Amino acid sequence: MDTLKAALRRRAIYRQTVQELNALSSRELTDLGIRRSEIRSIARDAAFGA
Template sequence: MAALTHSENHDATLLGRLTAWIANVRVRIERYRVYRQTMNEMGALNNQELADLGLHRSELRRVAYQASRKVC
């Protein structure tokens, strides 16, 4: 007589992978939200205000990307 002994572990692994995937999607969405918010706020500054912060307009994408990586 054959018996299944590892069916629970397979389901738990699948559930664990699905949970990790959902968590990854949430992190990516939050990072993108922070990136867009940072780009919008810094894009609204004029060149003099950016210079006061020590930034040039060409650096905004890099700064927004770095800000989004600090979220999670």
């Protein structure tokens, strides 16, 4: 059961990260050095580790 809870938490972190980064303007992303095409990869790293 703990494994399932951990997986659900990681998935929630992934979804939240994608949502927050997608909400940023292109200018804001550029200021952060992030391209839109990198958002899912960045979220995956944040949630599941690099």
